[in-house]
Amino acid sequence: MIAYDEALHQLLRHARRLEAVSCRVGEALGKVLARDVVSPMDLPSFDHSAMDGYALHAPQSLAAGSEHPVQGSQAAGDAWRVSAGMAWEIMTGARLPAGLDTVVPVERTELLERRSDGSPARIRLLDAVMPAANVRYAGSDVAKGAVVVRAGTRIAASHLMLFAALGIASVDVVRAPRVAIICTGKELQVGPAQPLGDGEIYASNGPYLAAAFASSEARVLSCETVDDTGQTFIDAVQRARRMRVDLIVSTGAVSMGRYDFVPEALAELGARMLFHKVAIRPGKPQLAAALDDVLVFALPGTPMAVAVGLRFFIAPVLRAMRGQAAEPTWHAMLDTPLQPKSGLRHFLRATVTQDETGRLHAQVLAQQQPFRIQPFAQAGAWVVLPEDAGEAVTGSRVIVASLHPDEPLLTGTDQSGVGS
The missing domain is CATH 3.40.980.10 (MoaB/Mog-like domain)
Structure with missing residues (x-):
């Protein structure tokens, strides 16, 4: 033994x-990456506005009260325009016209003049505007060539969002x-x-x-x-x-x-x-x-x-x-005193809860006989006692693990920094 x-x-x-196999991104949920995923492009792919307002050229701060003529209007999806040095009305997500580099929110401006079609012709700034304000720059989220997800990662819905945004149609995953x-x-x-x-x-x-x-x-x-x-x-x-x-x-x-x-x-x-x-x-x-x-x-x-x-x-x-790292070890405070047999590692069905301070607590269920299935269906975790655990009193620090493989210890709960 x-x-x-x-x-x-x-x-x-x-x-x-x-071995690795190619997998369409739409079918990759839950699978494990076999190779790093490298970004084929910058994300965002162009400089664009973070809000509705006016795009301006601001090599240095622009003073409150300064007035600016408005050349035109730029909405998300419009072709790239070239500014003649004047402001542009701009919508959230729209590409900045060439030569403009900052955005002032529409609510921080005063409209002084409209054109015959109702579009803005001249504005006044209500506040000073700093350079590069309210602009999402190309590559500020992901730079072209950067590793975005490492091999060994189990693909989640959040990864699929990232792959879709980067135009990635397929990834290499570990075969089942x-x-x-x-x-x-x-x-x-x-x-x-x-x-x-x-x-x-x-x-x-x-x-x-x-x-x-x-x-x-x-x-x-x-x-x-x-x-x-x-x-x-x-x-x-x-x-x-x-x-x-x-x-x-x-x-x-x-x-x-x-x-x-x-x-x-x-x-x-x-x-x-x-x-x-x-x-x-x-x-x-x-x-x-x-x-x-x-x-x-x-x-x-x-x-x-x-x-x-x-x-x-x-x-x-x-x-x-699959090339995945070993599971992290989680710990909890034991709420159920135990006297395990020495020399054996014990795996005990339990429930794990989280108190108001973020600490995990483990309650070992009664009736741990190995033929009993109902306590397993009622449990949410395992308490693991090593061979030399000795008497485990209430308040002891014990190892806990999720009940089933590839499940979080506390389903639906953010576990970052908790209990480890």
């Missing part, structure tokens, strides 16, 4: 970087990891509409894993259930290999019982064992192996052992395969 940190180290050593799921157990009834026979239970690990992988932008190519024999498991693994998957994730048959055939079956397939049994709770019998260039995760069949295996073993591997 090895420690969690050593098990994770072994996995990350064998995590193979996935390909996953096969194999659930073992003759007691599993995979059809929820079917009645249960004697000794049967409805399969829940497969649907959970398939949904969790889908939410992490992984492609589940198969999710099948096999009986309690080594040969049916071997056949399922071989089918997965023919589909050229990157990960095979199985549940059940990995402990020490007479029907726990997975370790022997993997050995028969020629897999190289990375570890079997990790000093954690829940999920101690966890197994990982390398089968050629495929990583195999054999998780215990207990629901919370599956959830821990996905969140704390598979999720970090997926990040490494």
